[in-house]
Amino acid sequence: MGDLAARRHLLVSARAEFLERADADLRGVPDHVAASWRRSVASGVQPGVVTTEYHADLDVGSRLVRCARPVIEQLAEQIADIPTCVALTDDRARLLVRRDSSPLFGRVADRQYFAQGFGYAEGSVGTNGVGTVLEFGESVHIVGAEHFVESLQPYACAGAPIRDPFTGRIEGVLDISCLSENSSPILHSLVRSAAARIQQNLLADRNQQQQALFDAYARVDGRSRQAVLAVGPRTVMANSPMQTLLDAGDMVALQDHVRFVMLRHPGVDDRVDLPSGARVRLRGSTVTAGGGVAGMVAVVSVLNEVDGSAGPLARAVRAADSGSGAWRAASATVARALRAGSAVLVIGEPGSGRFTLLSELYRRTHETGRVVGIEAEHVEAAPADVAATILRPESPSVLPVLRDVDRLSGAAVDALLGAFGGGIAPSVAATTAETPHDALLALFRTSATVPPLRNRTGDLPVLVDALLAELAPGRDVRLSRDALRLLGRYDWPGNVGQLRDALASALRRRPVGRIEAADLPEFCHSAPRSTLRPVDQLERDAIVTALRDAGGNRVAAAAALGLARSTLYRKIRQYGITV
Template sequence: MGDLLARRRELVSARAELLDRPDVALPGVPGHVVASWRRSIAGGVDPAMIVNRFHPDLDTGSRLVRCARPVMEQLVEQVAGIGVCVALTDHRARLLVRLDTDAVIARSADVNAFAAGFGYAEGAVGTNGVGTVLESGRPVHIVGAEHFVEQLHDYACAGAPVRDPATGRIEAVLDLSCRAEHSSPLLLSLVRSAAARISDALLHDRDPAQQALFDAYARTESRTRRAVLAVGRRTVLANTAMQTLLDAGDHAALTDHARFLLLRGPGVDDRVDLPSGTRARLRGAVVPVGGSVAGLVAVVTLLREPDDGGPAGSVPGAARPDADGDSPAWRAARTAVAAALGAGTPVLVTGEPGSGRARLVADCWPGPVVEVAPDDDGADLDDRVRRAGQRALVLLRDLDRRDAGVPPAVARGDLPTAGTRADTAVPDPVRDAVLARFRVSVPVPPLRGRPGDLPGLVAALLAELAPGRDVRLSAGALRTVSRHPWPGNVSELRDVLTAALGRRPVGVIEATDLPESCQSAPSGTLRAVDRAERDAIVAALRDTDGNRAAAAAALGVARSTLYRKIAQYRITG
């Protein structure tokens, strides 16, 4: 017990020093713990107490829970001699189910909000055996004061990722938690083994058609380094080479074509022209099961890439380069907004900031648009509308940030009116009072929800940012752009292209010309410290022409560390 208390004092002192000096070295603390502490500080986690959310809508009867429960019950029997919680979370660190060996540890877990429905992401609760697994992508053992939040210093937890056997993605985290004095390295071995058994259960929990398709895909993928695509009635499998070969629009078109080929016989050797102008070849075979077809497995190669030719700012295959989008979701939003405005109905357009809400309204209105900012009281709005001319539309922007009340000219109700509001806005009685002025609301999809619109958007933005110049994205750059999640939506895309034009003002923009933020596709939102680390790695790789050994030397880290970080941030450049 004395050693445990001494270690606790050492860790508490180290954490206090880090809180005072974020750049201090902590040689006595494990590297993965220091990294997690730094992320916790950057994320604004309260070190004094647990502050996490309850999620009431989790699926506790899912296939994942069904496959995991027998393994968890067996684990409870193995550790029945000590007070232990065995918990399963989803890929967002939200607890799905918890089993306890005794009532004492169960009460402690409840006090710490470590219960079904609560989230234990590192960004909310700091260093722990669930969130830190998701951040690092590997098993962790966190003991006592290695936890960032003081409320958890009396406990130890060991967590391991449960990966989808087909894609390799983390689908869940299995966690063992107990009192710190009961901790043992054995906990980490137990949870690793149990997580692997859950993954194996997921592998075998398929219907015969899914299993036959997966087996054929695995055999093909093991024999080649090329892009492999497997398509079933409800399933799509793709190796890393396939995922990076095409942009999202081309990938979807190729998947649809593969489903069409299911009806054409056992052997497949077909060439297909994709929306971007790329020509691809599929060579493979249909996978039979019983008297039906399970799917198709094919090796995909590119015969032509859309890099050569095309007018300035153009992308081959973009049907409407001057349009904000032509995806089904965007067309539906455009139709609904146009119909409401045409009928004289005040319309509220909701969506993420930067997703093009105001632009959509302007495109659907035939006359001038007078915009009213959140801090504009609109006292002179009648004069501004009069100067704008006939059929002017009043657009109240960002109503979720508006504190100025309803402009008098809008309150009269005789002006055509539209508004924009974030779809994640927190209810506010004062700000929401203006919502009574609207009769229709139309949601706008985020950019990541309409990847097929990217080529046209890129072309339109390049034409706007570099008028008259011969400039376009290479196929590799367009694939890099297509992989990015675009949390800032169209506004972020504009900033990215502006930065790329600074590096390559004319000609073909390559993937290496794009900002560091586009060179990775992380599984979650990155904190400031993670972004800085990611950008440093991308810059080092760019400066060394992709030589990872030289980049590791320039960064002063081991090659193994660099490889792990590249995988963690999914760096593609």
């Protein structure tokens, strides 16, 4: 008993000194608790009482809840003799389910807002068995004075993360809470074991497509000693040889390539050049289930190792010529069409580099050549003039490119085809985001699809270098590792055009030298789960700016914005802000 009292005295004294001096020595405080206290102070958590927010938009019928309920009931039965509650939260620390061993302890939990709908994120409630698990990434046992908020110190809580068995992402937290005098290390062991059982239930409950992909991966892995990779829309599985075959950047680039080709081909046997300079052979088949594509399972082998003797410039040039596998395939198709003088249609999202690809490849095959872009609005207004320009170009080395032909009306297409009079010059190209009018397709002999930037994250270093050289010629500018990592996390709905705008904005803040993550525009610091409305984008940018100005201090940022801290924390999570 004396040891417990001494332990409590040490923690209380350390916390009191820490609240007076942020640089206080926290000797004797467990490392994960000390780190949590520091995060709590940085987040502006009130040290006296719990301050949290109620959330009405919970999914209490989710797959996680469905898979956890039987485990929670079993766990509650195991510890029924102790005044406890067992709680399940989502990945944002919001309570979804709570099972009490007694009505009395349930009322105790209610007084601390540890109830369905309330959030227990560390950024608002401080050190605890839910929010600290999400920050730490591992199970924790927080007892008594280890809690940052004083009103929670009479309690103990043991929490464990529940991870998606496919992605490894934390989907929620399982927690056991009780009075600190009833705490035992056994509770920590029990909650870890129960969380593992929930993960097994999630594995058994995977949907039809996930099941099909897992089964196909297991079959290929079982009969092959080579590196095996399975990629779905949100799932990646890799056996041990695959996990050690490539570095992280090359692995991301290869996954991007697989996600691109799996929607277009039932099987592949590709040679893929990766950002590091390595070339791999990818042999795989698409897995379908429920009328849709579940993913692709492939065997991967290295054809040549990275040439370590090549200098950075040589490697950059080689990577730029090859790019991701999907970009390289599109380039090869377009280049063949241009060399043969065959009409070609380039498909891709706006800003993905369709027109740039045509321009660069045409200039490679025609040294004095010139590419002329013809906007859809011009075609709509004067289809006969456009047809005349294409049929009788001012120079034989001019490539007319009809831009965004999917925006043409049926009447404009009919007028354009009528003006051609049944014939068309072979050296014509067009860009489109979607399949254009059927009649227009008859003009082309070849098509190629350019991948969006989100499927080319492995190409980001080369693209960034090329864009910086274009935007700041002759200047010593480069991206820090953190800045490049931040760009890699963003989804780039505006593709390469948006990346160029982001770098131009960063150069206005840092015209020379190393561009840091803080120099990048506000939207780069956000990874929202859904598309934002314009008003949401404005709010997100204002929050990022306030956090930057406050040096990351959320209390100061909330005051500057005129927001309650709980509202600011919620907005930060809603917009996926990473400042």
